[in-house]
Amino acid sequence: MPSLRQALATYINHNAEADELDNIQANKEIVWTENLLKSIEWKLFEDLCMEFLRIKNCDAKVTSTGADGGIDIKITDRNGIVFAIAQCKAWSKPVGVKPIRELYGIMAGERIKLGLFLTTSGFSEDARNFADGKSLILIDSREMVEAINQLAPNGRAKLDGLIRQNDYQTPTCVNCNTKMVKRTAKTGPNAGNGFWGCVNFPRCKNTMKVRKQFDASSTHQ
Numbered sequence: 001m002p003s004l005r006q007a008l009a010t011y012i013n014h015n016a017e018a019d020e021l022d023n024i025q026a027n028k029e030i031v032w033t034e035n036l037l038k039s040i041e042w043k044l045f046e047d048l049c050m051e052f053l054r055i056k057n058c059d060a061k062v063t064s065t066g067a068d069g070g071i072d073i074k075i076t077d078r079n080g081i082v083f084a085i086a087q088c089k090a091w092s093k094p095v096g097v098k099p100i101r102e103l104y105g106i107m108a109g110e111r112i113k114l115g116l117f118l119t120t121s122g123f124s125e126d127a128r129n130f131a132d133g134k135s136l137i138l139i140d141s142r143e144m145v146e147a148i149n150q151l152a153p154n155g156r157a158k159l160d161g162l163i164r165q166n167d168y169q170t171p172t173c174v175n176c177n178t179k180m181v182k183r184t185a186k187t188g189p190n191a192g193n194g195f196w197g198c199v200n201f202p203r204c205k206n207t208m209k210v211r212k213q214f215d216a217s218s219t220h221q
């Protein structure tokens, strides 16, 4: 028979999730977890990273809306010169070496001293090895959550506000910069399954996979 322990574990997990949502709704301080981070859609994750860098006294600006021209955030010094660039990826799979190489290539091309890569997931060993000894800082979900939870209360409140005041889980269309809508595939191999479509369909045919709860699937594409 299904053990009592199992039933209890299910009950506890269920309540833990409900608590997380209750806290968000009840205006209490949000306890940031890796699961919460992973449930944030790509555009809001960029905003979150930018706000986080600003709280850390960086003069940070978002430079592109998705579509991946490369840099997501530029950080300038007191003289308005870019001294660091940051890429933010709301991915579920670990970031491999390729995007890290690309970031490093942009830094070299534009003579930028420092590169940051922030993700809702982790980094492959190749990626870590490549960054080792270079002016690249890789921030994974664990480090990000720790850093957020250690912020002073007013900094935390700003990030909590981003979650509270936005529909943080519904993805943004990379082409149109509007929230997507959930649709059901009528034909094809995914018939019957839900997907995110653009409100501007058929003008915009961008679609995205629906994430399992608290599991970010690939973004941007």
Ligand SMILES: [Zn+2]
Residues within 6 Å of the ligand: 173, 174, 175, 176, 177, 198, 199, 200, 204, 205, 206
């Ligand atoms: Zn669109």
